Amino acid sequence: MLVACEHCDALHTRVALKPDERATCLRCGGALYRDSLRAYRRLLPLVVTALILLLISNAYPIVAMDLKGSRMETTLWSAVQALYAGDMALVAIIVFATTILFPLAELLMMCYLLVPMAQRRKPPGFDRIVRGILQTRPWGMIEVFMIGVLVTVVKLSTIAQVLPGVALWSFGALVVVLAAILSFDPRELWHHLDAHGADGMPTCSPDPAS
Numbered sequence: 001m002l003v004a005c006e007h008c009d010a011l012h013t014r015v016a017l018k019p020d021e022r023a024t025c026l027r028c029g030g031a032l033y034r035d036s037l038r039a040y041r042r043l044l045p046l047v048v049t050a051l052i053l054l055l056i057s058n059a060y061p062i063v064a065m066d067l068k069g070s071r072m073e074t075t076l077w078s079a080v081q082a083l084y085a086g087d088m089a090l091v092a093i094i095v096f097a098t099t100i101l102f103p104l105a106e107l108l109m110m111c112y113l114l115v116p117m118a119q120r121r122k123p124p125g126f127d128r129i130v131r132g133i134l135q136t137r138p139w140g141m142i143e144v145f146m147i148g149v150l151v152t153v154v155k156l157s158t159i160a161q162v163l164p165g166v167a168l169w170s171f172g173a174l175v176v177v178l179a180a181i182l183s184f185d186p187r188e189l190w191h192h193l194d195a196h197g198a199d200g201m202p203t204c205s206p207d208p209a210s
């Protein structure tokens with residue numbers, strides 16, 4: 001298996017690393033890859049945790065609105081609908097996309113890859129999904145998500161009162177877990193797909209072409 005240096009395009013044969021070791025380019029000294037087995041094993045539990053947190057964030061009321069004299073506690077989704085109906089369609093779309101759609105799409109794509117991989121199977125369309133994740137990553141998922149949460153809190157606090165409850169705290173936890181998930185380079189998934197033998201250890205064979 002060959003690895004190209006991102007900095008100078010030199011080609012190297014990938015070798016198995018011990019935990020926490022990292023490989024650097026012989027020509028320019030740039031970082032090539034690091035041992036990601038431990039990070040990879042943590043990935044599926046983190047993705048499942050993030051999905052549960054996302055569910056909790058959206059199941060519990062996050063704002064309280066005064067409608068026709070009565071105080072109503074609503075979920076993020078209801079708040080999005082209220083924003084949309086109240087001539088704030090653009091804000092509603094930004095809030096929906098950044099706090100619900102983007103994280104959900106990312107987590108579902110990861111689940112689609114990781115669940116079969118945990119059973120040593122390759123899901124159909126594996127390469128396309130990894131490329132899909134790679135293409136959405138440059139958006140700076142975590143920054144976009146945090147801006148989304150910020151916009152939500154600021155915008156909603158002008159028409160409603162943000163509740164410091166279960167939904168808000170699980171959003172906070174989601175930020176941390178998402179950051180951990182997004183620190184994993186999705187290109188490493190290709191390596192873990194074909195690098196694991198039956199014993200679960202990476203079996204890197206030297207490339208005969210180099």
Ligand SMILES: [Zn+2]
Pocket residue numbers: 005006007008009010025026027028029030
């Ligand atoms: Zn290099």
